Amino acid sequence: MKLKEKMEKALKIKEYNFGNKINFSYPHKTLAVTTTGNECSLKCAHCNGHYLKNMTCIDNLCEKIRKREIKSFLISGGCSFKGDVPIIRYVEEIRTLKQQGYRLNAHLGLMSEENIKNISKYLDVVSFDLVLDNDTIKEVYKIDKTKEDYINTYKILKKYVKVIPHICIGLYRGKIKGEYEVLKFLEKENPRGITFIVLIPTKGTDYESINPPKIEDVIDIICEARIKFPNIPINLGCMRPRGRYRKILDEMAIYSGVNNIVLPSKEAIGKAERLRYDIQILEECCVL
Missing domain, CATH: 3.20.20.70 (Aldolase class I)
Structure with missing residues (x-):
């Protein structure tokens, strides 16, 4: 399935089960x-x-x-x-x-x-x-x-x-390695929610010079989760790269069936408004 088709499917599943609501968290x-x-x-x-x-x-x-x-x-x-x-x-x-x-x-x-x-x-x-x-x-x-x-x-x-699994996309050198296996495992565990974070190449670490995972790969994993878990909240957590990367990722995440974005970009907010989503502002950690 092409990514565009997968995003369309994921968004339809989200809207069917959760309506037009979306949460933006400022914890x-x-x-x-x-x-x-x-x-x-x-x-x-x-x-x-x-x-x-x-x-x-x-x-x-x-x-x-x-x-x-x-x-x-x-x-x-x-x-x-x-x-x-x-x-x-x-x-x-x-x-x-x-x-x-x-x-x-x-x-x-x-x-x-x-x-x-x-x-x-x-x-x-x-x-x-x-x-x-x-x-x-x-x-x-x-x-x-x-x-x-x-x-x-x-x-x-x-x-x-209550436990909410967190999946860091691109944790291994900015590459996708094991993330789909986590989703496959969770299918048997009936998780009450999933929070995705994305590797941030951070100064002073072994990985400071690597590239973060491709945004399309991140979105594919998020869509996969929404398709596998149609009825649970999916969060895009606070730990993800900033700048242009976040602007693109957050806007695409709106179309990928997430329920909550922590510290969303202006582009994501604008997209949700243009879609006439019912935006709920939360003031605590996304899993709370």
Whole structure:
């Protein structure tokens, strides 16, 4: 099927199941929190701890809460050599946030079942990066894990908490490698939503000089997801290249059946308006 035909099919499926509504998220009421400061043991090929620098340390929440209207938290941090995000040591702080009425989304990584069970009771949702290509796991994350570890962790998470799989398109050197396998796996798992992000070549990382995946390849995967999963929300998340790339991608995503675009380009907004879509503005993390 040609991409244009696939986009038309995906859009018809979306409009049939969700009507003419589309969400645009500006998550200024969700505070991104790191439990490890700027530190990450793995120094992943695509990140190298860069994105932790823009997050608030969990020990410094009070000041941020006073300055901003916060309704929810995205709790994350750098990974350990085992592939988990060590947030369990802050379980009491997380429990307190939940008792105070905040909604909580967390990245847990390859956390043990015991720790998942202990922490998940305080979480509204877990965002889980689902990678099913062994070459990608080895080169990008630099850990001695396989796709089976990711499958097992995903299934454990589902036992205890709502989990939204995240798929980073082009994670392996900006190429498509394993993304369709993730969608095939998820067909048997009845996911409650999917969030797509796109590799950003980031300065100071192993991948700073590579090209992001071709926009047409990104759109084909998004269409594939909409066709396979006609009734669940599909998000285009905040992590994707900016500039001209984002302008083109976001506009094409409107025609590919997504339900939500985080920090949409002006072009995407204009396209939704011209289509006379019912635009809903959201103020928190897309999975919340």
